[in-house]
Amino acid sequence: MSQRTTLLSMPLIQAGQAQKHVTHNEALVILDALVQPVALDADRTEPPATPDEGDRHLVAAGAAGAWAGHDGDIAVLANGGWLFLAPQAGWKVHVRALSAELVFDGTLWAPAAAAPVATLGVNATADTTNRLSVAADGTLLTHEGGDHRLTVNKATAGDTASLLFQTGWSGRAEMGTAGTDGFSVKVSADGTDWHEGVTVDAASGVPGFPSLPYFSAIKPGAWAEITTPNTDLPFDTATANVGGHFNTATGAFAAPVAGLYAFLINGFLADTTDARICYAINGLSQVTQMQVLKGPMPLSFLAVFALAPGDRVTCRTGNLTKSLRYFQSHTALSGWKIA
Template sequence: MSENTPRLGMPMIQLGQAQKHVTHNEAIAVLDALVQPVAQDADRTDPPATPGEGDVHVVANGATGAWAGQDHALAVYFNSGWTFHTPSAGWTIHVLASDQTLSFDGSSWATRSVEATAMLGVNAQADETNRLTVSAAATLLTHDGDDHRLIVNKASPSDTASLLFQSGWSGRAEMGTMGNDDFAVKVSADGAVWRNAVTFDSASGVPSFPALPAFVAASVGTWAEITTPNTDLPFETITTDPGGYFDTATGAFTAPVSGIYAFVLNGSLAQTTNGRVSLAVNGVTQIAQMQALVGAMPLSFTVLQPLEAGDNVTFRTGNVNAMLRYYKGHMVFSGWKVA
């Protein structure tokens, strides 16, 4: 019959043994030290001057004195003396002095590492999709001496690697490489309809702004004239208008958001012209006006204009000297948001 248990080395009561209570009490003392084990410290090489009854210490390398030869052992102060327990690989113990949990690998103690786990929830429930879930006021990722990089990796260019921002669990903004390797930022007002705000080409780095309000409108035909003041010039053809903000029925552009816009009018005037051209905002003619357009000449009019969302803009004849004769096929009205 074995004298000690194989895992914890507790003494076993032998057949016919006298003083059985002594062996039993020794085994209980081992359990007291090794079940839910807690050590005072793990960096001592010699015993403390005034140990407490039942105190446990992890003996550090190079032990001396009463601990000599007991490197890595658990030293337990029991019945006014030291007993030692040799750890086996896989044992763990919490150390009060450092507030760390140590594991024994068969030759040394080291801070316990977190093993791979299928999912982890921190103050929240993880699931098969969100395998790491954190519910907190903030999440901090910081350096360990120098740099810190957060890596989001995808399998192929056609997949998505992104950061998604939500409001009430509904998407509002997303940034990353979505469906290709170009870096993009897109936004949504409802989580269903998304608009690309800016895209950086992965090959060149050149940015594009797909949602930037911009348009080019043109007239069709030959010579035409307007003889009445405050009359909007017509533009029947759209070359580009990604947001659909220009109305060919009225010749007006409507600002979708507040900001500063640039507007350009280019064209050719006839010899009989004697008038003015004005930028009109919400039907107010003299926002910006070219004076004394008399005779044949090229027309080029550029205006920077602050607008509020919903303001509409046209180019029109002035409030006086209304005779404007122009070549329709040369007249182009363009604009875009600049700030």
């Protein structure tokens, strides 16, 4: 009959043995040390000066004194003396000084590797789509003495890696690489219709502003003459009209949002021209910004206005001494938001 158990090496009571309680008690001491094992530390090579009964330590390499020759063992103070338990591969002990678990790999004690967690909910419920879910007033990601980088990785260029911002679980803004490797920022008022505000080309780094209001318009034709003041010039053909804010039927641009807007008219004048030209906001001529035109000359007039949402801007004649005569297909009106 074996004298000790195979796994924990506990003594077995033998047939006809006297003082069976000694063997039994020794086995209980071993069980008491190894069930729910918690060691005080793992860096000692010698016993502490004033140990307490039941104290457990993982003996560090280079053990000396009463622990000599027991490197890696679990040292337990039992009945006033040190009991040494040789670990087997896979044994796990919580070390209070480290606030961590160590696992014996057959040679050394090493930190236990964290097992992968399929889902994690912090004050919230996680699922197989949102495997990490946090409900809190804030989430802090900080450095550990240096840099800190948050990585969002996607499989292919056609996939999406982004940050999505919602209101009531409905999308309102998104930034990232959505469907391409170019970076973009887009917004939505209802979670359905999205508008790109900023794009950055992946190959060149050149930024773009796809929704920035801009238009350019002409009126095809030859010479035209206007002989009445405060008359809007007609521009019925848009060569560019981002956002559709220029009305070719009225020749007016309507500001979609508040901001500073620039307007430019370029053209060519006849020698009979003797007039003034200006811009009008909501039908009111802006007399503080008016240009005098006389004789055959290039026409170029730039003005900047602060507009409110819905303000309408047209280009028109001001005071006329004679008339404004200009070549239509050579005259273009354009405008864009600058700030």
